[in-house]
Amino acid sequence: MTAETITADASGTWKLGDLPVHRIGFGAMRLTGSAAFHLGTPSSRDRSISVLRRAMELGVNHIDTAAFYFSATRSANELINTALAPYADDLVITTKVGPFRDYHGEWGTSARPDQLRGHVEENLRQLGRDHLDVVNLRRMRQDSIAEHFGALAELREAGLIRHLGISGVEPRHLAEALEIAPVVCVQNRYALDRPDPVDDEMLRLCGEHGIAFVPFYAVAGEAGPRAAADTHDDEVRAIADAHGASPTQIRIAWTLHQGPHVLAIPGTGNPDHLAENIAAGVVRLTATELSRLNALHAGGR
Numbered sequence: 001m002t003a004e005t006i007t008a009d010a011s012g013t014w015k016l017g018d019l020p021v022h023r024i025g026f027g028a029m030r031l032t033g034s035a036a037f038h039l040g041t042p043s044s045r046d047r048s049i050s051v052l053r054r055a056m057e058l059g060v061n062h063i064d065t066a067a068f069y070f071s072a073t074r075s076a077n078e079l080i081n082t083a084l085a086p087y088a089d090d091l092v093i094t095t096k097v098g099p100f101r102d103y104h105g106e107w108g109t110s111a112r113p114d115q116l117r118g119h120v121e122e123n124l125r126q127l128g129r130d131h132l133d134v135v136n137l138r139r140m141r142q143d144s145i146a147e148h149f150g151a152l153a154e155l156r157e158a159g160l161i162r163h164l165g166i167s168g169v170e171p172r173h174l175a176e177a178l179e180i181a182p183v184v185c186v187q188n189r190y191a192l193d194r195p196d197p198v199d200d201e202m203l204r205l206c207g208e209h210g211i212a213f214v215p216f217y218a219v220a221g222e223a224g225p226r227a228a229a230d231t232h233d234d235e236v237r238a239i240a241d242a243h244g245a246s247p248t249q250i251r252i253a254w255t256l257h258q259g260p261h262v263l264a265i266p267g268t269g270n271p272d273h274l275a276e277n278i279a280a281g282v283v284r285l286t287a288t289e290l291s292r293l294n295a296l297h298a299g300g301r
Contacts, residue, residue, distance in 0.1 A: 003275040006058075006281065007059035007278065008022035008023075008060045011023040011278075012281070014260065014261060016092060016094070016134055016184045019133060019162070019163065023260075023264065024264050027266060028069060028076040029065075029066075029069045030268055030269055031079055031269050032069050032076050033071050033269075045079070047269060050083075052079065053084070055278075056088065058275065061092060062091075062092050063091070063092070063093050063094070064094045064214070065094070067126055068099050068101045070101075077127050081126060081128045087129075095132055095134070095136070096138045096187070097123070097135060097137065097138065097152070098137050098148065100119075109140075110141070116151045116152055117151070120132065120135060121160075124160070131161065131162055132160065132161050133163065134164070135152060135161045136167045137167065137177075138187075139169050146177075149164070149166065153180050163184040164183060164184065165185035166183060166185075167187035167188065169186060185212040185214050186213055190216075190217075191219070192254050192297050193296070194217075203259065207261050211261065212262075213258075215264070216265065218255045219277075233296055235292055239289050243283055245280070248266075248276065249277075249280035250283065253281075253284075254290070256281070257285055264277075
């Protein structure tokens with residue numbers, strides 16, 4: 001079996017509320033090449049569209065996006081709409097609101113609660129949908145998320161949103177949100193070589209509550225949005241060699257091994273990297289390998 005024939009179902013399945021998704025999905029941010037995210041030059045439009053369609057052929061049924069993922073020449077939502085509409089019945093599109101960029105791409109202050117409906121409607125318009133499957137509230141340094149999350153809960157009651165999630169949060173924010181409405185996912189930055197006690201605790205709490213934990217920049221590590229990590233610990237390389245895999249695949253596999261509720265959303269504009277990322281779903285780390293990697297994660301504190 002080659003990377004080109006391994007499909008996303010090999011990674012297993014989890015439910016976002018009542019919506020089953022394969023545990024390896026696709027993050028759309030990197031398709032834009034936006035300078036605001038330090039992503040450099042995007043792939044050609046045709047290549048981006050072909051990557052999205054290939055992701056569907058390889059069994060991906062969970063895409064992460066946002067209306068503020070855009071550059072002067074690319075909009076992630078528009079690319080998704082062009083490539084994939086009419087959408088497959090099992091495709092789950094997760095978007096997020098909270099950060100604000102104007103039409104020139106400049107970052108503004110965080111959206112006010114009364115502005116969130118407009119942000120949701122903009123995602124609906126760009127994606128060509130009458131409701132959004134999952135909307136994450138991306139916390140932007142607010143001490144409390146209650147007012148913002150409450151505004152999204154009202155839109156859920158109105159039928160514009162099916163399920164809610166939160167992003168960039170601490171345990172107290174999850175507790176706040178659960179007092180208002182069900183939470184189906186938490187998106188926080190989390191990576192093998194970027195330990196954070198708060199995010200380790202969020203991982204644990206999500207497991208206890210049956211909530212999906214969805215790390216972003218799980219492959220990039222300290223590189224963040226700029227690129228996939230180009231430096232790898234010797235331990236990662238040794239385990240990759242033992243599996244005939246790439247270090248990136250080991251990073252994704254380690255992420256998935258953190259619990260059945262953990263989802264991965266690696267993004268790329270490269271069809272070969274797409275297949276490699278999805279093929280990480282068949283990598284089964286031994287207990288010893290997992291222990292070595294967990295020690296590497298903990299040792300970075």
